[in-house]
Amino acid sequence: MVERAAAPKIPMLRRRLLQAARAMTTPLLPDDYIGLLDPRWSTREATGSIVRVVPETDDAATVVIRPSHQWTAHKPGQYLRVGAEIDGRRHWRAYSITSDPDHPEQLVSITIKRVAEGLMSPWFVRHAKPGTLVFLGEVEGTFGLPDPLPAKILGISAGSGITPLMSMLRELDRRNGLDDVVHIHSVRTADRFIFGDMLRELAARRPGYTLHERLTGEHGRITPDELDDLVADWRERETFLSGPREMINALEAHYLENGSEDSVLHVERFQPVIGTGNASVGTGGTVFFRVQDVEAACEVGVSILVGGERAGALLPYGCRMGICHTCVGRLRAGQVRDLRTGELFTDEGQTIRTCINAPEGPIEIEL
């Protein structure tokens, strides 16, 4: 299967007309012809045009997109799969939405930090131009503000983990909900602070919003013990955590050990690379791909997908982080372990995502 954009919202009348016109275009769809005039007119996939790319720091930019169809409202904190064609191939990645849910001009923006060895982020930050066509996937994610709004909030972010928090802060600002919000953001140097100016301005304007900037280049990473000094009442706050895996793991452990029963922790993990052996979970094992007739050995922490690719198999994939379900195969024998959670799956015949699961001993997969 191939990863697709979301199905756009189409007015009833237009849908009926297109349905009727199928008699003339069968076995194709009217959209196959309409899309030739302008791909944005197709109703098959949700698309958008880049309106502008706004540099935020040296290596981060906000990409402002005008959706071609009516935008499904998102909640602050959610992310969007975005697809773009680079050198003839379509690629997909998920990015946090940083725009307001009801933007006056119906624009949507994502903020992207360039990953040097990445593919899409350099393209967005350096090459994407106004007018460029992008594909829009579903709005997803459960990380966000609860309803009703919590009385006391603590936000802890690091690096590009600021993005979902930014849209939540914007929402809080708009709803006058910035009564008691403490925000600790870690970044290597001050000039790399994405949205730094905006947040400093927000802190000056809203007395209920306190911003602690932690420059890790000078003072090192924040440790859980330092929480007590920075936010004495952290246990009573609803906490939103967004950043690299190590930071989240450390703080999660800290909350489990030292938090009170009432401590509520919301977590957004950014795991751009899963399954390349960077996690020491499970035992590893061998994979036999039935359809491709390929046998692959996976060391500890290597996903089925990565192992298969290293063994030369051409396998379907999309987001490579467990979101899009492009890479699913059917488990025919053996057991697999989810590299994100460490959970073990043993039911043969179930479909599994090859990008986030690793073999636990010898397995066979139909793919």
Place this chain on the structure above:
Amino acid sequence: MSTSSSTAHLDQDAREALAAELDALHAEVRADLGARDAAYIRGVIKAQRQLEAAGRALLLGSRWKPALAGGTVALTLSKVIENMELGHNIMHGQWDWMRDPAVHSTTWEWDAASTARSWKHSHNFQHHTYTNVVGKDRDLGYSAMRVDADQPWRPVYLAQPVYGMLMALTFEWGIALYDMELDAVKRGEKSKAQARQELRAFAEKALTQLGKDYALFPALAGRKGFARALAANVVANLARNLWVHTVVFMGHIPEPAETFTEDQYENETRGDWYVRQVTGSCNLDGSPLFHLMTGNLSFQIEHHLFPDVPSSRYSDVAPRVREICGRYGLPYHSGRLGRQYRSVAKKILRLSFPGGGPRAVAPAAFTPARAPEVPALALV
């Protein structure tokens, strides 16, 4: 292991080296695919749909002869390109690397009686795996004709020059029936439920296809233009059938192409597989436009070696494949359409009668092929 008189000189080491060279060539081309190739296939798709739209628009004025003639030609050409350069190649997965769901083997549907799903199974899997293995490759004569001396003769083959022609005219319908492999149900190799489902999908598709070509568009040409527009659609479909049939039969049946036995197919190495694909296929020489109209199946050898390489790359790869084959002493069959057509016609005529095998005693490697398990499927 496939060894025949023309390739007996190649030992396993040579075959291994050959496979390594061809694998490297394949990897090189696949790694080089990019925006240029994407622009090519989208350009062909666009041109084909514009040609079709123009043909349909002209046929709305079928009452006027120039519109009728121009419309028929445009519609025929668009139907040929749609089947050959687009349908066949896209459904092979040649463009899957683009990851564009609109140009992808898993989503593409074509203007032919076969459903994409049935066709992909019988073509991509059966024909491309068992190429020219008598009794296994159902494309050899489409289980209705005797095109190899190793197929046992039966009296019905006396009529094959006649029903062969009829089959050419109704090719897409024959292929649709053939792709469903209904005879496999009788042998218990396919469940009745699956056969029913495939039949239903076929009926649904066939009805909408017929409705579009023979009712809807003729009706749009108005009362006075109906009959002529209908005739134009009939001509376009018949001409497309004839052309597709011609190109397909030139791929593996002209005289020098070799066939193989199931024993030869068993225990085949990668090198043996490449050797079988080269010696079992025949190219057609011609201009770039000719290659486009054959869907680049005029590069049958390159297509069989690298079915997942985009068709637009075959012309670049062909001289290199030919050079490699030359170095290994592998016969590389290629000829102009007229010559190949005569060769196929002669073979079909000769094999409608018993015998027809090589005069000389076959070398030991030619073990007699087992009778095809597939009973002849009445196509007409």
